[in-house]
Amino acid sequence: MRKPNLSNMKPAKVLAPAKDLATLEAELAEQENNIEVNLEDTVLRLSDYLSAVDMVIKQTFNHRVWVKAEIRNLSSKGGHYYFELAEKDEDGKVIASCRGNLWRFKAARVLAKFERATGMPLDRDLTVLLKVSAGFHAQYGFSLTIEDIDPSYTLGDLARQYAEMVDRLTGEGLLNLNQQLPVPFDIEHVLVIAPEKAAGLGDFQADADRLARTGACHFHYHNATFQGNHAPSEIRQAIVNAQQQFTALMSTCQTY
Numbered sequence: 001m002r003k004p005n006l007s008n009m010k011p012a013k014v015l016a017p018a019k020d021l022a023t024l025e026a027e028l029a030e031q032e033n034n035i036e037v038n039l040e041d042t043v044l045r046l047s048d049y050l051s052a053v054d055m056v057i058k059q060t061f062n063h064r065v066w067v068k069a070e071i072r073n074l075s076s077k078g079g080h081y082y083f084e085l086a087e088k089d090e091d092g093k094v095i096a097s098c099r100g101n102l103w104r105f106k107a108a109r110v111l112a113k114f115e116r117a118t119g120m121p122l123d124r125d126l127t128v129l130l131k132v133s134a135g136f137h138a139q140y141g142f143s144l145t146i147e148d149i150d151p152s153y154t155l156g157d158l159a160r161q162y163a164e165m166v167d168r169l170t171g172e173g174l175l176n177l178n179q180q181l182p183v184p185f186d187i188e189h190v191l192v193i194a195p196e197k198a199a200g201l202g203d204f205q206a207d208a209d210r211l212a213r214t215g216a217c218h219f220h221y222h223n224a225t226f227q228g229n230h231a232p233s234e235i236r237q238a239i240v241n242a243q244q245q246f247t248a249l250m251s252t253c254q255t256y
Contacts, residue, residue, distance in 0.1 A: 050138035057142075061134035064147055071124050072097070079104030081111075085130075085144065099143040100132065110149050117151035118158075129153035187217050189246065193238045196223040220246065 044052075072094075073084035083100035102110060114122050122128075131148040169175040192208070194201045208219045222242050224234035 047138055050136075054136045054138065057134055057136045064131055064133045066150070067130050067132050067144070068127065068153070069100075069130060070127050071122070074122065074124050076107075079107060081107050081146075083146070099141075100130065100146050101143055102146040106147065110146070114149050114151045114154075118155055122149070126154055127157045190217055190219045191239070191242050191246075192219055192221045193224050193235060193242070194221070195226050 069085040069087055071083055072086045075082050081102040083102065084097065085100045086094045086097040089095050111122055129150040130144070130146050131150070132144040132146055134142070135145050136142050166175065190208075192204070194204075205219075205221075211217060212219055220242055222238040224238040225231050226235075
């Protein structure tokens with residue numbers, strides 16, 4: 001066994017007799033009162049006072065915690081994301097709010113993980129579970145630094161909201177009400193007349209195709225120039241051709 005080094009040992013302090021709990025509480029209360037009196041009689045510069053607040057926050061909340069909050073607003077600049085976070089009571093009244101910051105060096109990874117897991121981008125009005133640390137700045141005030149976002153919590157919250165909505169509609173007899181209505185003609189078939197290779201036609205058709213795949217309506221495309229002296233006649237002819245083709249199509253469907 002290695003011999004201990006006793007050269008740095010100091011004489012033991014004499015311990016005072018143990019005090020009962022009531023005595024200790026009384027002494028602590030007296031000390032707190034003295035501190036309050038001393039602070040009340042001290043004049044501080046605003047920067048010094050806020051620096052002291054910053055020090056207390058850093059010492060007290062020097063760890064990361066998971067916090068549930070609703071995103072009231074979200075903006076980005078230079079790769080950084082700035083949040084307005086809130087908590088609401090059962091009546092929808094805001095009972096707590098603060099700012100949150102997701103810095104650029106973590107934003108890309110955190111947001112990509114969230115979108116990959118939920119299938120949607122992070123946006124306002126979502127309830128999220130955030131891993132945060134508290135921060136205070138003498139000029140910009142209190143805010144939360146966002147370290148991570150748990151997408152599974154948001155998915156669970158959306159599923160809960162959806163289930164509540166379905167239960168409510170079912171209870172009120174509204175869930176299948178639209179299915180009992182006849183399909184209106186004016187949105188069942190849509191005539192689209194556009195110049196060939198028009199700049200916005202591709203974007204429109206991409207969205208229209210998704211709608212058509214659901215069977216909600218059908219789009220019929222015809223080309224006509226929108227510029228020059230021939231534009232009016234070409235547009236009229238496109239409408240005539242579309243009507244003729246649609247009539248022929250409906251006759252064929254009725255035959256079958």
